[in-house]
Amino acid sequence: MLRNYKMTVSYDGTRYNGWQKQKNTETTIQGKLEQILFRLTGKEIPVQGAGRTDAGVHALGQVANFRLDTNLFEDELLSYFNEYLPDDIAVLSLKTASERFHSRLSAVGKIYCYRMYTGNAKPVFDRRYMWKPDEIPDAERMRSAASFLVGRHDFKSFCGNRHMNKSTVRKLDRITIEEAGGGRELRLTFEGEGFLQNMVRILTGTLFECGIGEREPEEMTGILEALERSRAGQMAPAKGLTLMEVRY
Template sequence: MANYKMIIQYDGTRYKGWQRQKTTDQTIQGKIEAILSRQYGRTIEIDGSGRTDAGVHAHGQVANFRLPDACCAGKTPEELCEELRQIFVQYLPEDIAVTEVRVASERFHSRLNVVKKTYVYRIWNADYPNVFERKYMLHDNRPMDVEAMRQAAQYLLGKHDFAAFCGNAKMKKSTVRTIHEIDIRRIGEEIRFTYTGNGFLQNMIRILTGTLVDVGCSVYPPERVVEILASKVRAEAGPTMPAQGLTLWEVIY
């Protein structure tokens, strides 16, 4: 039973998130599993590197799944990779693409083996909307001090308890995470936030961005981030930014 690794891109605009749900077929995981299960005549489940919320996009989501030997019909795993690529091209909707399929090691697990993840949040910071990329960035025309946001971001680097930046009020597991890098830069009219860490809590990137934007808009000074971290209280942090600006960019193993 070979183990297959996929890299997946999707426009999350019309989907209810990554994770399959019993009440809807509008999830990324659900769409891919339905195609595989129908093609091979049995239930096939895939494991993703993590969940993305409704409306969030992915440039490099990773998932893995196993195909029973009975599905192989004498084909080698490499031949099945090509077959799978063709199946996805033919049957996936145009806003989901599997960009790579390859045989993975027996022990590879897309979630358990993650070392780092990179997310990007994009803001169109102009008086007029971006007509062509409006689904992939938030339009906010307020003046923003990028340097102040960079100063605030420095306080978030390293290993911390990010409870104040978690959108799940009933979180029972550890809220300690490590952020390796936060890059904030202006690219023309766009302000782009890039986060790399060992993992992120529910809504964490969107809350971090909301907090940094508050700093950039002079709601409070950069040093306020230290107090927010220490409080471990969600209400102390900034707003949860809308989903459309967020993209899971890369998963590193």
């Protein structure tokens, strides 16, 4: 009997060209997962992800679903994935889901974390998971700027896809900016119902520019109203971003 399976996936995105399978490369997360299902069944079985993380972006709690007719129990299928997946991808949980469950369409929210190193020495052990900018930003200025971005807005100015023809209105429930690692790190947490392409990285880059005095926090309102990508700031590097959780 064909069943719908829901799985939670964790991965280090350093050496991958993002989540979405592509014709010109085999190094995508979706592609690796589908290779395991092909190994198991000899058939092409699509895996649907909750979101398309960019090249170099990591995940602790990506969610995906696929449909499969198998005699394997859930724990056996989980073990099969983890036996053959590379060491930088792991399936954390795998359960039968309802017929109508869809990892992307059923999601009601996502949480992302961006890590920024603000210490003096190089972050040797975390260098693949955080951005070390040349200047140290003022966290309070960043928090002030973030307060203008929370809520339901048109985030077209913060969308990396300049040809987006669908709605760019999204609701940001919260942005928190916390000092961690003994004052050597800033952690920016973004929680919302959904995010546009590159949105979190552009938000981070814009907040950083406020933090180093290149912009005033009050400019966020004008940037939102402009609906122009050129009005927002730089896009922060992919390696600092991690998809933490998908909510249903």
